[in-house]
Amino acid sequence: MTNLRVIFAGTPEFAREHLQAILDSKHEVIAAYTQPDRPAGRGQKLKPSPVKALAQENNIPVFQPRSLKTEEAQKELAALDADIMVVVAYGLILPQMVLDTPRLGCINVHGSILPRWRGAAPIQRAIQAGDTQSGVTIMQMDAGLDTGDMLLKAHCPIMATDTSADLHDRLIEVGQPALIKALDALATHTIQPEKQDDDQACYAHKLNKEEARLDWEKSSMALERHIRAFNPWPVATAEFDGQIIRIREAAAIASNTNEKPGTLIDANKKGLDITCGEGVLRVTNVQLPGSRAMSVQDLLNSKKELFSTGKQFS
Secondary structure (H helix, E strand, O other), rough: OOOOOOEEEEEOOHHHHHHHHHHHOOOOOEEEEEEOOOOHHHHHHEOHHEEEEHHHOOOOOEEEEOOOOHHHHHHHHOOOOOOOEEOOOOOOOOOOHHHOOOOOEEEEEEEEOOOEEEEEOHHHHHHOOOOOOEEEEEEEOOOOOOOOOOEEEEEOOOOOOOOOHHHEEEEEEHHHHHHHHHHHHHHHOOOOEOOOOHOOOOOEOOOOHHHHEOOOEHHHHHHHHHHHHHOOOEEEEEEEEEEEEEEEEEEOOOOOOOOOOEEEEEEEEEEEEEOOOOEEEEEEEEOOOOOOEEEHHHHHHHHHHHHOOOOOOO
């Protein structure tokens, strides 16, 4: 089997795990591209990305250009003389010049079964929409946004209780072997690209903190999915008693009530029952301002007086 000279481009933990898979394979990682170090923690010290940390542990040269659109960055990349570039959650746009530079072009590991959920947040949007299946698509990159030809797909289920963190980890499990299988097939010219059906495409918009606020006019099922999709970031929120409460876990209850949506109708060790546009949401894990996340049972042991029935979440 021909071993490929690989440039790896990625930034977060999801990318790091796929870099590790290539390092464990027969292919050679000749360089790692990642986002510039970012301030982190209370001291706001510059912190390397997970990909940079792993590359340095393995003595792989690391490049951190702020853009790949400059002539200097493109010449630097071309000089590496790579067979292929593997891109996983990198965070920079690759201009056509870069896409054309490696001998076999650039491939991407995308966290959905394309063409469903093109874009920045496929994991979260799949959970939010109530999808029962997800997976990873290995795709030949082109100038569009996740529009390139598909090389290989690996499916996995979305469980009824999955958070984004759960699905993230499951996609790594199916993505790692899928990436290596695709690299092996590209090396031996035994893979057949498949066009995407643009008519079936939908877009996974990037998450933002404003969107985390719960809308009690929606159904309890929709809110329960929203909470799971926004866990661990940015975490669903609601205003109660003048405070912004972060809601980490909840379950939809098939119960009917005439109370206004957002009304607390029961508070006991099972959870806080709140009316919705349809059904009732039972909140089981919350985080008050300046406090740690805790079960509702623990919260009521110390602050039961705050949660009298009839109060309103907004």
